[in-house]
Amino acid sequence: MHLYVHVPFCKRRCSYCDFAIAVRKQVPGDEFVELIKREYALRESPTEPLDTLYFGGGTPSLLSTDQIADLIGFFRSEIGFANPTVEVTLEANPDDVSPETAGAWAAAGVNRCSLGVQSLQPAVLAWMRGRP
Numbered sequence: 001m002h003l004y005v006h007v008p009f010c011k012r013r014c015s016y017c018d019f020a021i022a023v024r025k026q027v028p029g030d031e032f033v034e035l036i037k038r039e040y041a042l043r044e045s046p047t048e049p050l051d052t053l054y055f056g057g058g059t060p061s062l063l064s065t066d067q068i069a070d071l072i073g074f075f076r077s078e079i080g081f082a083n084p085t086v087e088v089t090l091e092a093n094p095d096d097v098s099p100e101t102a103g104a105w106a107a108a109g110v111n112r113c114s115l116g117v118q119s120l121q122p123a124v125l126a127w128m129r130g131r132p
Contacts, residue, residue, distance in 0.1 A: 001048040001082075003075065005036065007060035011093075021058045029067040037074055049080035052087045059116075061092035065101055069108035076109070087112055 009032075010021045053075055055068070063071075072088060089112040090105055097115070105113065119125050 001050055001079075002052045002054070003050055003079070004054045004056055005060075005071065007032070007055055007057040007063060007091075009057065009062045010059045011062070027062045029063045032063070033067050033070050033074075036071065040074075040078065045079075049082040050075065050086055051082045052089070053081075054087075054089045056089075056091045056114075058091075059093050059096070060090050061096035061101070065104035065108065068105060068110070072109040085111070089114055091116060 008021045009027045009029075010023050012023055053072065055071070060068070068090065088109045090110045091114045094115055094117055097113070102113070118128055
């Protein structure tokens with residue numbers, strides 16, 4: 001079984017984005033994690049353990065490393081993982097990645113990071129963000 005968790009928070013809306021997101025100065029991460037857990041409790045329990053767990057968005061890397069670890073631990077205990085090498089992916093903005101965050105994500109169980117690089121040219125990034 002495969003599970004996608006949409007984390008709808010972003011620092012800004014990109015001009016090309018059509019996803020359901022919420023631009024927030026402060027991400028309500030603790031509330032989000034608790035609401036995901038409550039919503040899961042309303043669903044029928046799956047009969048199969050997870051083969052993949054994918055955190056997409058939005059910008060899941062805006063959640064704290066503790067919040068990401070909490071969600072992974074929750075799904076591991078509630079649904080179970082099919083094997084020790086279950087793919088756990090986290091979409092991340094390159095600005096949110098540091099050796100510390102990458103280490104914390106790995107310790108929590110993230111073994112695949114999907115970086116959202118729109119451009120490596122500052123002028124193009126400025127244009128995409130609506131700045132001259």
